[in-house]
Amino acid sequence: MNSLLIRGASTATAAIDDLATSAHTAISEGCRRDRVVWVIVVIALAIIAAVGLAVAWWLACRAIGKYPVISVPAWGSAGSYRAWCS
Incomplete structure:
Protein backbone atom coordinates (compact mmCIF):
# COMPACT_ATOMS: atom_id res chain seq x y z
CA MET A 1 0.00 0.00 0.00
CA ARG A 32 1.49 36.16 -25.25
CA ARG A 33 1.14 36.74 -21.53
CA ASP A 34 -1.58 39.38 -21.75
CA ARG A 35 -4.13 36.94 -23.21
CA VAL A 36 -4.92 35.63 -19.72
CA VAL A 37 -5.57 39.16 -18.51
CA TRP A 38 -8.06 39.78 -21.32
CA VAL A 39 -9.89 36.52 -20.58
CA ILE A 40 -10.21 37.49 -16.93
CA VAL A 41 -11.45 40.97 -17.90
CA VAL A 42 -14.08 39.55 -20.27
CA ILE A 43 -15.30 37.07 -17.65
CA ALA A 44 -15.52 39.83 -15.04
CA LEU A 45 -17.50 42.07 -17.43
CA ALA A 46 -19.88 39.20 -18.23
CA ILE A 47 -20.50 38.60 -14.53
CA ILE A 48 -21.10 42.31 -13.93
CA ALA A 49 -23.55 42.47 -16.86
CA ALA A 50 -25.45 39.38 -15.64
CA VAL A 51 -25.76 40.73 -12.11
CA GLY A 52 -26.82 44.12 -13.50
CA LEU A 53 -29.58 42.53 -15.58
CA ALA A 54 -30.79 40.50 -12.59
CA VAL A 55 -30.90 43.63 -10.41
CA ALA A 56 -32.73 45.61 -13.11
CA TRP A 57 -35.30 42.80 -13.44
CA TRP A 58 -35.73 42.66 -9.66
CA LEU A 59 -36.21 46.44 -9.44
CA ALA A 60 -38.67 46.48 -12.36
CA CYS A 61 -40.79 43.78 -10.71
CA ARG A 62 -40.65 45.46 -7.32
CA ALA A 63 -41.68 48.78 -8.89
CA ILE A 64 -45.04 47.23 -9.79
CA GLY A 65 -45.35 45.46 -6.43
CA LYS A 66 -44.43 41.94 -7.54
CA TYR A 67 -41.50 39.54 -7.25
CA PRO A 68 -39.39 38.06 -10.07
CA VAL A 69 -40.09 34.40 -10.91
CA ILE A 70 -38.14 31.91 -13.05
CA SER A 71 -39.75 28.74 -14.40
CA VAL A 72 -37.37 25.88 -15.21
CA PRO A 73 -38.60 22.87 -17.24
CA ALA A 74 -38.39 19.37 -15.79
CA TRP A 75 -35.40 17.18 -16.72
CA GLY A 76 -37.52 14.50 -18.34
CA SER A 77 -39.73 16.68 -20.51
CA ALA A 78 -39.22 19.38 -23.08
CA GLY A 79 -39.97 22.95 -22.19
CA SER A 80 -38.61 26.44 -22.06
CA TYR A 81 -37.22 28.69 -19.40
CA ARG A 82 -39.55 31.55 -18.56
CA ALA A 83 -39.05 34.65 -16.45
CA TRP A 84 -41.78 37.02 -15.33
CA CYS A 85 -43.08 39.07 -12.43
CA SER A 86 -45.57 37.41 -10.11
Missing part, protein backbone atom coordinates in the same frame (compact mmCIF):
# COMPACT_ATOMS: atom_id res chain seq x y z
CA ASN A 2 2.80 2.40 0.87
CA SER A 3 4.59 1.75 -2.40
CA LEU A 4 1.36 2.48 -4.28
CA LEU A 5 1.00 5.82 -2.48
CA ILE A 6 4.65 6.71 -3.02
CA ARG A 7 4.45 5.81 -6.71
CA GLY A 8 1.28 7.89 -7.12
CA ALA A 9 2.84 10.85 -5.34
CA SER A 10 5.99 10.67 -7.44
CA THR A 11 3.94 10.45 -10.65
CA ALA A 12 1.89 13.49 -9.63
CA THR A 13 5.06 15.41 -8.75
CA ALA A 14 6.62 14.55 -12.11
CA ALA A 15 3.45 15.67 -13.93
CA ILE A 16 3.46 18.99 -12.10
CA ASP A 17 7.14 19.50 -12.88
CA ASP A 18 6.51 18.74 -16.56
CA LEU A 19 3.61 21.19 -16.61
CA ALA A 20 5.70 23.93 -15.01
CA THR A 21 8.55 23.28 -17.44
CA SER A 22 6.26 23.40 -20.48
CA ALA A 23 4.62 26.60 -19.24
CA HIS A 24 8.02 28.21 -18.71
CA THR A 25 9.11 27.13 -22.20
CA ALA A 26 5.94 28.52 -23.79
CA ILE A 27 6.38 31.87 -22.05
CA SER A 28 10.06 32.12 -22.95
CA GLU A 29 9.35 31.29 -26.60
CA GLY A 30 7.07 34.26 -27.04
CA CYS A 31 3.63 33.12 -25.96
Whole structure:
Protein backbone atom coordinates (compact mmCIF):
# COMPACT_ATOMS: atom_id res chain seq x y z
CA MET A 1 0.00 0.00 0.00
CA ASN A 2 2.80 2.40 0.87
CA SER A 3 4.59 1.75 -2.40
CA LEU A 4 1.36 2.48 -4.28
CA LEU A 5 1.00 5.82 -2.48
CA ILE A 6 4.65 6.71 -3.02
CA ARG A 7 4.45 5.81 -6.71
CA GLY A 8 1.28 7.89 -7.12
CA ALA A 9 2.84 10.85 -5.34
CA SER A 10 5.99 10.67 -7.44
CA THR A 11 3.94 10.45 -10.65
CA ALA A 12 1.89 13.49 -9.63
CA THR A 13 5.06 15.41 -8.75
CA ALA A 14 6.62 14.55 -12.11
CA ALA A 15 3.45 15.67 -13.93
CA ILE A 16 3.46 18.99 -12.10
CA ASP A 17 7.14 19.50 -12.88
CA ASP A 18 6.51 18.74 -16.56
CA LEU A 19 3.61 21.19 -16.61
CA ALA A 20 5.70 23.93 -15.01
CA THR A 21 8.55 23.28 -17.44
CA SER A 22 6.26 23.40 -20.48
CA ALA A 23 4.62 26.60 -19.24
CA HIS A 24 8.02 28.21 -18.71
CA THR A 25 9.11 27.13 -22.20
CA ALA A 26 5.94 28.52 -23.79
CA ILE A 27 6.38 31.87 -22.05
CA SER A 28 10.06 32.12 -22.95
CA GLU A 29 9.35 31.29 -26.60
CA GLY A 30 7.07 34.26 -27.04
CA CYS A 31 3.63 33.12 -25.96
CA ARG A 32 1.49 36.16 -25.25
CA ARG A 33 1.14 36.74 -21.53
CA ASP A 34 -1.58 39.38 -21.75
CA ARG A 35 -4.13 36.94 -23.21
CA VAL A 36 -4.92 35.63 -19.72
CA VAL A 37 -5.57 39.16 -18.51
CA TRP A 38 -8.06 39.78 -21.32
CA VAL A 39 -9.89 36.52 -20.58
CA ILE A 40 -10.21 37.49 -16.93
CA VAL A 41 -11.45 40.97 -17.90
CA VAL A 42 -14.08 39.55 -20.27
CA ILE A 43 -15.30 37.07 -17.65
CA ALA A 44 -15.52 39.83 -15.04
CA LEU A 45 -17.50 42.07 -17.43
CA ALA A 46 -19.88 39.20 -18.23
CA ILE A 47 -20.50 38.60 -14.53
CA ILE A 48 -21.10 42.31 -13.93
CA ALA A 49 -23.55 42.47 -16.86
CA ALA A 50 -25.45 39.38 -15.64
CA VAL A 51 -25.76 40.73 -12.11
CA GLY A 52 -26.82 44.12 -13.50
CA LEU A 53 -29.58 42.53 -15.58
CA ALA A 54 -30.79 40.50 -12.59
CA VAL A 55 -30.90 43.63 -10.41
CA ALA A 56 -32.73 45.61 -13.11
CA TRP A 57 -35.30 42.80 -13.44
CA TRP A 58 -35.73 42.66 -9.66
CA LEU A 59 -36.21 46.44 -9.44
CA ALA A 60 -38.67 46.48 -12.36
CA CYS A 61 -40.79 43.78 -10.71
CA ARG A 62 -40.65 45.46 -7.32
CA ALA A 63 -41.68 48.78 -8.89
CA ILE A 64 -45.04 47.23 -9.79
CA GLY A 65 -45.35 45.46 -6.43
CA LYS A 66 -44.43 41.94 -7.54
CA TYR A 67 -41.50 39.54 -7.25
CA PRO A 68 -39.39 38.06 -10.07
CA VAL A 69 -40.09 34.40 -10.91
CA ILE A 70 -38.14 31.91 -13.05
CA SER A 71 -39.75 28.74 -14.40
CA VAL A 72 -37.37 25.88 -15.21
CA PRO A 73 -38.60 22.87 -17.24
CA ALA A 74 -38.39 19.37 -15.79
CA TRP A 75 -35.40 17.18 -16.72
CA GLY A 76 -37.52 14.50 -18.34
CA SER A 77 -39.73 16.68 -20.51
CA ALA A 78 -39.22 19.38 -23.08
CA GLY A 79 -39.97 22.95 -22.19
CA SER A 80 -38.61 26.44 -22.06
CA TYR A 81 -37.22 28.69 -19.40
CA ARG A 82 -39.55 31.55 -18.56
CA ALA A 83 -39.05 34.65 -16.45
CA TRP A 84 -41.78 37.02 -15.33
CA CYS A 85 -43.08 39.07 -12.43
CA SER A 86 -45.57 37.41 -10.11
